[in-house]
Amino acid sequence: MIAELAPLFTGEFAHYRDIMALPDDPRPAIPATDVVTPDGLEARLMAYAPDCADGDRRALVSQWSRTYFLRLTVPTVAASLVLGWRLPVAFETLQIIIGDDGLPEGFKLPHAGERWNAAPDGPFERFSDLLDGNFTPFIEGVVGQVKVSRKVLWSNAGNYFEWLVSMMAKVPLPAAMIEDGQALIETACRPDGSRNPMYQPVRYVERQSGPSPLRQRRHCCVRYLLPELALCENCPHIDRPPAGARLPETV
Structure with missing residues (x-):
């Protein structure tokens, strides 16, 4: 548990409290980058679904990624929107704690993160560490190993992002607090004009x-x-x- 995140995870969100951890957490972990190597990805899929040795790899990797996106998204987005806290979730420095079911149980971060010094300039700056630093290299690494559509994986990520922001709106939280979360899924293009894969x-x-x-x-x-x-x-x-x-x- 990262002490700075403690205020977030009470009540129905209490089971998310141990997802984000620091390097001294005793649970074994693997570098996230190992997941997108041929041997590493196959090992993860077989640990998750040993009875599906002949199963469609597109479906298997999609199902595995759903847990990855859910457990990474909830604490990262909630910390940013509610606490103004920026977690270091870059793919190349992240470690994944694998549960007994073969799925991501949590993540070890290189450090606890930091508070934003100034308010981010919109959703794409606020969530750049998550989208550009993590989701993009993870998805590109996976599609380099398995011929699954990028749209499938980005949809898995977007599904949980939208669910979380909708849940936060019902709490309720001040509208300004979740504005960037809502804007991310309501904006068709990024500032550079490229398509926003998290759109609607x-x-x-x-x-x-x-x-x-x-x-x-x-x-x-x-x-x-x-x-x-x-x-x-x-x-x-x-x-x-x-x-x-x-x-x-x-x-």
């Missing part, structure tokens, strides 16, 4: 039957390629599932 990762769809409005991802995480898994509850294919796909029980 989900939509809220009115339906004739079932839950409505449905919080629905814009891009599928391709878990339907693993016959053992049902579609996600917010899958864009819920109303027209791919052949052979199983629907979740709650939709």
Whole structure:
């Protein structure tokens, strides 16, 4: 536990308190960069899903990345928006604590981070360490090993970012506090004119039957390629599932 983050993780968020750690944490960890080597990625996938040795690697890596994005996003974004605290999450200096289930359990940072000296100039500066320093090299490293679409992986990241910002808006927190979080997913282009891969990762769809409005991802995480898994509850294919796909029980 990083002491500066303690105010964030109470109540329903208490189980996130030990995700971010410092180098003296006794839990074993691997360099994040090992995950995007051929042997390292395969080892992670097999530790996560040993019964899927012949399973589709695109689906396996997508499912593994979902936990990676969720557990990295929640403390990093919450610390920035609520505490004004900048965590050092650069991919090349990050270590990943792997749980017994083969999934990312936490992260060791090189140091505890620091407070922003001045307010960041908008969402792309505020979240540059996360997006440019971590998500981009992680995603580029993964697609260099497995032919999974970048859109799938960025959608996994955006899905959890949007969920967290929506949850923070319901707490409620002052609107100004979460403004940069909302702006990141509502801005189509980055300041340099390039596409923002975090833009509108989900939509809220009115339906004739079932839950409505449905919080629905814009891009599928391709878990339907693993016959053992049902579609996600917010899958864009819920109303027209791919052949052979199983629907979740709650939709």
